[in-house]
Amino acid sequence: MDVSSASVLAAALAIGLAAIGPGIGQGNASGSAVEGIARQPEAEGKIRGTLLLTLAFMESLTIYGLVIALVLLFANPFV
Amino acid sequence: MLNFLDAPKSLTLASLEVGQHFYWHLGGLKVHGQVFMTTWFVMAVLLIAGFLASRNPQQIPKGIQNLMEYALEFVRDLAKNQLGEKDYRPWVPFIGTLFLFIFVCNWSGALIPWKLIQLPEGELAAPTNDINTTVALSLLVSIAYFYAGFKKRGLGYFGKYIEPTPVLLPIAILEDFTKPLSLSFRLFGNILADELVVGVLVLLVPLIVPLPVMLLGLFTSAIQALVFATLAGAYIHEAIEGHGEEHEEHA
Numbered sequence: 001m002d003v004s005s006a007s008v009l010a011a012a013l014a015i016g017l018a019a020i021g022p023g024i025g026q027g028n029a030s031g032s033a034v035e036g037i038a039r040q041p042e043a044e045g046k047i048r049g050t051l052l053l054t055l056a057f058m059e060s061l062t063i064y065g066l067v068i069a070l071v072l073l074f075a076n077p078f079v
Numbered sequence: 080m081l082n083f084l085d086a087p088k089s090l091t092l093a094s095l096e097v098g099q100h101f102y103w104h105l106g107g108l109k110v111h112g113q114v115f116m117t118t119w120f121v122m123a124v125l126l127i128a129g130f131l132a133s134r135n136p137q138q139i140p141k142g143i144q145n146l147m148e149y150a151l152e153f154v155r156d157l158a159k160n161q162l163g164e165k166d167y168r169p170w171v172p173f174i175g176t177l178f179l180f181i182f183v184c185n186w187s188g189a190l191i192p193w194k195l196i197q198l199p200e201g202e203l204a205a206p207t208n209d210i211n212t213t214v215a216l217s218l219l220v221s222i223a224y225f226y227a228g229f230k231k232r233g234l235g236y237f238g239k240y241i242e243p244t245p246v247l248l249p250i251a252i253l254e255d256f257t258k259p260l261s262l263s264f265r266l267f268g269n270i271l272a273d274e275l276v277v278g279v280l281v282l283l284v285p286l287i288v289p290l291p292v293m294l295l296g297l298f299t300s301a302i303q304a305l306v307f308a309t310l311a312g313a314y315i316h317e318a319i320e321g322h323g324e325e326h327e328e329h330a
Contacts, residue, residue: 056306059299060261063268070271 003078011069018065022058029054101201111209113198118206121183154178154308161312162319170315173223177216178308181207185270185300189293205300207270210263217262220311221255228318236318258314262307269303 033051037044103112132147140148154175158167161174187193188205196203206212228236240251273296280289 052302053306053309056265056299056302060265060268063272064264066272067264067268070275 004076007072007076007079011072014065014072015062015069018062018068022061025058026055029058099201101198111201111211113201113203114206114209114212117184117187117193117203118212121180121187121206124183124187125179150179151175157305157308158312161309162316166319170223170227170312174308174312174315177220177311178304181216181266181307182301182304184212185304186297188270188274189297189300204274205270207266208274210267213263213267214259216266216307217259220262220314221259223311224314224318227315231319239318262310266303266307269299273299 029051033047036047100114101112102109103115104110128143128147132144136144155167155171157178158171158174161167162170184205184207188208193203225236228239232238240248277289277293277296280292
């Protein structure tokens with residue numbers, strides 16, 4: 001296993017593992033938001049704003065993994 | 080560079096040039112020229128829009144004046160939501176500038192066909208595509224909240240580091256480093272991811288298929304500008320208020 005193939009594997013692992021947790025979290029958040037809108041349709045605007053903001057935070061966790069993967073692929077310090 | 084990744088570049092449809100820059104040499108420094116060009120373009124757009132909107136203000140706004148007043152109300156409400164009614168006013172210019180600059184940067188990368196302009200190396204894209212831009216912006220936010228804290232509470236500002244218990248001092252210090260880190264990486268990663276996904280899809284299927292992804296990219300980049308400005312406001316508020324309220328979770 002030379003360095004470049006190891007980096008490709010590591011990149012795949014990074015983005016794959018980084019997608020699991022935020023995926024679950026975003027699913028939970030969206031589900032709760034839908035429930036909240038179903039209970040109180042008039043609160044939809046507020047719920048939507050909060051949901052988008054929190055979804056962006058969770059999304060950024062995956063993006064961190066993506067950044068690591070991209071660094072490994074395109075700007076690898078070890079290759 | 081990994082050699083097998085250069086294979087797609089033999090196709091003439093599109094190319095991904097990650098990590099290649101159009102260098103300018105200023106004195107002993109190497110700067111990324113393509114980022115400067117697009118940044119100046121964005122600044123010019125904002126300046127011209129502001130100039131046109133305020134050149135001949137009407138009682139009943141029309142056209143560009145209407146648009147810019149809407150933008151002003153938007154950032155004012157954003158700052159008011161984060162900083163509270165009584166001390167949001169001095170921070171509206173800062174937070175508004177951050178929001179508008181990042182927003183126009185992100186959308187310029189998605190909407191303006193920069194690829195038509197050929198550079199010797201590197202490619203024109205959104206300025207926020209470059210880690211240096213985002214790090215500079217987040218360091219500005221750091222400076223701003225330190226300044227806000229000192230101005231409001233003097234040296235008592237350092238009290239917030241040992242407020243619940245001095246045991247948490249290292250974590251409180253670490254927070255000052257993680258805030259700009261997460262701010263800059265979130266913005267940079269999202270924008271780069273958008274552009275890369277669009278680039279890869281254009282490599283694979285150059286027709287119609289990338290369009291929904293581009294729309295999603297427009298949406299995400301707008302949200303990222305909103306998040307950046309919101310968090311800047313939240314951090315400044317935290318520095319002014321000290322402890323005693325739940326602040327936002329920073330990813």
